[in-house]
Amino acid sequence: MSTPPPPVIGVLALQGDTEEHLRVLRGIGATAVPVADPGRLDQVQGMVLPGGESTTMGKLAARYGLLEPLRKRIRAGMPAYGTCAGMILLADRIIDGAQGQETVGGIDMTVRRNAFGRQTESFEGAVDIEGLEGGPVDAVFIRAPWVESTGPDVRVLGQTGEGGAAGRIVAVRQGSLLATSFHPELTGDARIHRLFVDIVKGTA
Amino acid sequence: MANTAENDKTVGTTRVKRGMAEQLKNGVIMDVVTPEQAKIAEDAGAVAVMALERVPADIRKQGGVARMSDPDMIDGIVSSVSIPVMAKARIGHFVEAQVLQSLGVDFIDESEVLTPADEAHHIDKWAFTVPFVCGATNIGEALRRIAEGAAMIRSKGEAGTGNVVEATRHMRSIRGEIKRLGTLDEAELFGAAKEMRAPYEVVKEVAELGRLPVPLFSAGGVATPADAALMRQLGAESVFVGSGIFKSGDPAKRADAIVQATLHYDDPSVIAKVSRGLGEAMVGINLDDLEDSQRYAGRGW
Numbered sequence: 001m002s003t004p005p006p007p008v009i010g011v012l013a014l015q016g017d018t019e020e021h022l023r024v025l026r027g028i029g030a031t032a033v034p035v036a037d038p039g040r041l042d043q044v045q046g047m048v049l050p051g052g053e054s055t056t057m058g059k060l061a062a063r064y065g066l067l068e069p070l071r072k073r074i075r076a077g078m079p080a081y082g083t084c085a086g087m088i089l090l091a092d093r094i095i096d097g098a099q100g101q102e103t104v105g106g107i108d109m110t111v112r113r114n115a116f117g118r119q120t121e122s123f124e125g126a127v128d129i130e131g132l133e134g135g136p137v138d139a140v141f142i143r144a145p146w147v148e149s150t151g152p153d154v155r156v157l158g159q160t161g162e163g164g165a166a167g168r169i170v171a172v173r174q175g176s177l178l179a180t181s182f183h184p185e186l187t188g189d190a191r192i193h194r195l196f197v198d199i200v201k202g203t204a
Numbered sequence: 205m206a207n208t209a210e211n212d213k214t215v216g217t218t219r220v221k222r223g224m225a226e227q228l229k230n231g232v233i234m235d236v237v238t239p240e241q242a243k244i245a246e247d248a249g250a251v252a253v254m255a256l257e258r259v260p261a262d263i264r265k266q267g268g269v270a271r272m273s274d275p276d277m278i279d280g281i282v283s284s285v286s287i288p289v290m291a292k293a294r295i296g297h298f299v300e301a302q303v304l305q306s307l308g309v310d311f312i313d314e315s316e317v318l319t320p321a322d323e324a325h326h327i328d329k330w331a332f333t334v335p336f337v338c339g340a341t342n343i344g345e346a347l348r349r350i351a352e353g354a355a356m357i358r359s360k361g362e363a364g365t366g367n368v369v370e371a372t373r374h375m376r377s378i379r380g381e382i383k384r385l386g387t388l389d390e391a392e393l394f395g396a397a398k399e400m401r402a403p404y405e406v407v408k409e410v411a412e413l414g415r416l417p418v419p420l421f422s423a424g425g426v427a428t429p430a431d432a433a434l435m436r437q438l439g440a441e442s443v444f445v446g447s448g449i450f451k452s453g454d455p456a457k458r459a460d461a462i463v464q465a466t467l468h469y470d471d472p473s474v475i476a477k478v479s480r481g482l483g484e485a486m487v488g489i490n491l492d493d494l495e496d497s498q499r500y501a502g503r504g505w
Contacts, residue, residue, distance in 0.1 A: 014467060015251060017226040036467070051227050053251040053287055060249060060467060084227070098246060098286045114286065119310035120333045122220045123213035141213075142223050143288065143310065160213075186223045 361424015
């Protein structure tokens with residue numbers, strides 16, 4: 001029996017830490033390519049929306065005709081994973097966005113931008129992720145958003161623990177869409193990327 | 205049931221600082237002196253703004269001692285935009301840096317554009333929660349700054365001149381030396397560390413990675429979309445634009461054009477398109493016309 005060809009995973013390459021996501025994905029044997037135009041988007045089976053500045057990414061996505069094609073693909077069931085700014089892009093609703101800030105949407109949630117504060121309040125800490133074996137992930141939060149509220153189809157996968165902002169939702173999944181407030185691409189722990197690759201393969 | 209963390213939060217770790225720098229990659233950081241300019245920069249798609257009282261071109265013109273900006277001015281910019289805000293402290297002036305950190309800026313530039321406060325020491329950047337960016341003209345300088353805790357390195361270039369030749373020199377030098385380190389054996393790496401006056405561990409790390417352990421950006425003299433694309437093709441992961449935008453004829457249009465050229469730095473047709481009808485660029489200065497005392501790139505040790 002022959003195995004199906006491995007899926008190609010795109011990483012949005014408009015701004016931010018695209019390179020880190022490509023490195024992690026390739027490190028676990030996935031085929032990963034940067035995506036900066038609609039033509040390239042057509043060739044991938046899943047998309048990662050990286051960390052960066054969500055206003056910049058949203059603007060460039062609109063300017064280079066990626067916003068609508070991304071929405072269309074996501075509505076049609078393409079798996080996507082957003083980290084930090086990418087989580088904001090996947091949110092149906094945002095709070096504290098820049099004036100007129102647009103998102104791609106897809107996950108029925110309200111996300112508060114820069115919710116944990118400015119860079120001096122950025123932090124790392126352990127977060128347990130539901131269904132992920134091997135203990136909590138070491139999560140790096142950078143001017144990070146949190147999920148303020150979720151619709152009925154959204155599964156909360158992780159929340160922050162002790163400290164000033166305890167119990168905030170920082171990891172969610174809705175069908176084949178995944179989002180985290182934090183940056184697994186910065187820590188060398190590839191478990192969440194593995195989960196996403198499995199979602200793209202249809203095995204998770 | 206949803207899960208919770210087991211450990212307390214830790215702020216200001218190396219990963220949190222360098223991670224912040226990673227988020228700014230593939231972008232443009234713009235110098236602004238008013239909240240209005242900061243809004244224009246944000247609307248144009250800047251990934252961050254640098255809040256300062258005078259852009260480098262005016263510091264050159266007006267002379268005198270250049271210092272950290274007025275906290276009121278920085279507050280005004282911090283509250284006017286939602287993107288990250290950087291501010292400059294003088295080389296070695298750790299109290300200015302303490303003040304900037306207490307104001308809540310997201311990144312501090314320990315900058316040669318301001319008048320140095322210490323002629324032998326840079327700021328101990330490990331002592332801060334906020335990340336720092338420092339300028340470098342060569343690999344030794346870059347690695348010394350990283351050893352002191354810098355989370356990002358930028359070329360110094362020659363700020364406020366609108367002349368990109370020094371930034372080109374610094375980018376070529378840093379990138380060339382990184383490549384050379386990759387060819388050295390163990391004994392030679394010890395020698396290189398000595399020559400570079402940088403800790404062996406950092407030198408070895410760069411040799412193994414084939415890049416700096418922190419992002420490498422470019423600054424100093426970028427005035428046009430083509431300049432920004434040149435820096436990207438020479439290996440800069442992002443571009444700082446100082447006087448180039450708000451000293452030009454149509455800042456909003458130029459800001460937007462430089463953002464696009466930074467993204468599509470390897471597509472000449474895009475660069476050509478965005479370079480059309482930009483109006484007057486800032487007036488440039490030939491480096492030969494600059495006295496040694498007016499060269500900022502030599503500041504730093």
